Amino acid sequence: MRRPDHQTTTLTAEAVLAPYLREQAACFLRGLRLHREHSAPADAGTQSADEAARALRHAARRISGTLHTFRGALEPAWSDQLRAELAWLSGTLAREHAYATRLGRLLEALHQLSGASLPAARTPSGDGPDGSDKERAALGVGTARAGALLERRLTLARTRAHSAALQALGSSRFHAVADAVALLASEVPLSAAAAEPAASVLHAPAELAEQRMLDAVAALPPDEAVEPYNEAQDALWHQARLLLRLHRYAHEMLRGAPDPALAGPGHALDLHRDASEAAAAASAAARTPRIAPTTAYALGVLHADQRHEVEAARAVFRETWPYAAAVTAP
């Protein structure tokens, strides 16, 4: 936090922290109620069920992030415990969504591959290389098969994740989490420090969250020596994404809204994560035993396309990153 906030300089930490946590807890409980209403098998994957799950994940991430960043103002054992349980829950709920997103992304990319036929734009002279029709045909056969293979694999994974999420939501472990969040909605377990002014209790942890984000971004590999298929570097970018998110929640709590300058970079890191995981899914599908070479070929094209999207997302991140010199410019 660069500028002290007027509101937080005069209020206690409790007066800033507790309403935010209560609001997020209320969102969590509302999402849970909606999710129960729409969790009949017939509703699986409907918009209402998806929205309920999204609201649950959204609130769980914010509660968890706040417990992490402002641990000093909260009852420590209680918040560590809840944070671990929320991480388990968010992870379980996020998986189903992630498989659905990944499948949609890959099928869309395959569709672009096979649908891009432009016979009207054929050569006006005879000077072009021959074989472009054959290329297209080879891709066409493979994309259909690759699409079917990915759909089979990711739908299966999604169905399993859906069952796991339903099972988790019916478990006694989950009921304990829901009880803890219900407590949070009425009475936030604070430490003694929460009675002190917000400026002295909350600003230092928020600045630390910001600094950790800046450090993670500074540690990203420079753009000069970009090599293709640098999957080993993805983890550093995923790490930067998580730290940007923690900073965003801290900012949101202290200022009432996320930092607009970080919307672009944050979105780029989300796309980066999606493309990186889609590339890995294409690559994993290509390791299916006994697939046809045309299928493998299309999956190779898909893998390369998604890796190019990874690079594109990194470029957008660099272009939109608002802090000078934190990332080496291209």
Added chain:
Amino acid sequence: MRRPDHQTTTLTAEAVLAPYLREQAACFLRGLRLHREHSAPADAGTQSADEAARALRHAARRISGTLHTFRGALEPAWSDQLRAELAWLSGTLAREHAYATRLGRLLEALHQLSGASLPAARTPSGDGPDGSDKERAALGVGTARAGALLERRLTLARTRAHSAALQALGSSRFHAVADAVALLASEVPLSAAAAEPAASVLHAPAELAEQRMLDAVAALPPDEAVEPYNEAQDALWHQARLLLRLHRYAHEMLRGAPDPALAGPGHALDLHRDASEAAAAASAAARTPRIAPTTAYALGVLHADQRHEVEAARAVFRETWPYAAAVTAP
């Protein structure tokens, strides 16, 4: 040609055209002599043999382009005949070079694919997706096999093209071309119009060559609706490349040097052609019967990479193109 050239306003067409053609004819004959000296089987593919072939192609293209653009100032039947024969010769000589370039380009791309391992940059936390090592391994197996397959196919094609070039250079058809070029080196067969001022005879055809280039560039598909794998559009770009080259030779003849503003766009169109043909070669190799899925997968990655290079070359062309509004900007 936008500005009239001082020299060509006072000289006859012959005084501008004949020295240029004589010089190119001398280059052709020198290249031919060098090629004969280095065409022993032991020299095949050596730097000297390559340089001799390059000099031959270089001169043949310029003579052919000049005969085409300034046909009105030359004896028409003679120049049409020589132009057709030079096209045959350049085509035959270019094939060997093209296969060698394509193989080099594809092996280099495969090398980047398999060599990009960065274990030192591994994740500092456990947050990254697993599977990146498996992805790399799957690519590794396939890239080695794909490299071997491409090397086999393109070396075979190159060897055949080399034999065909040697056979062409020993043919009576070639001796007739060499005789015609030898004539050109001493006495250029001109039409009556060549006695008139250069400005009235040469400027209009040069402007036409420029206009045809501008029209071809204006006819390129706009950048807004870029679809991946638009192989059907490549021919329009190849056509623009040929017309840019004809304009360049006309400029070179009239002004003594090529237009420096077109060096960037011309280079981009060369790269475009190379990447387009390399992508087609990867795709053609993937149609080899009974290849392993890992090989097909690597060829798919390679195909996609080369198509991305096609797009990148188009972007560079658009950025470096010196005429406003001729190509829709991105």
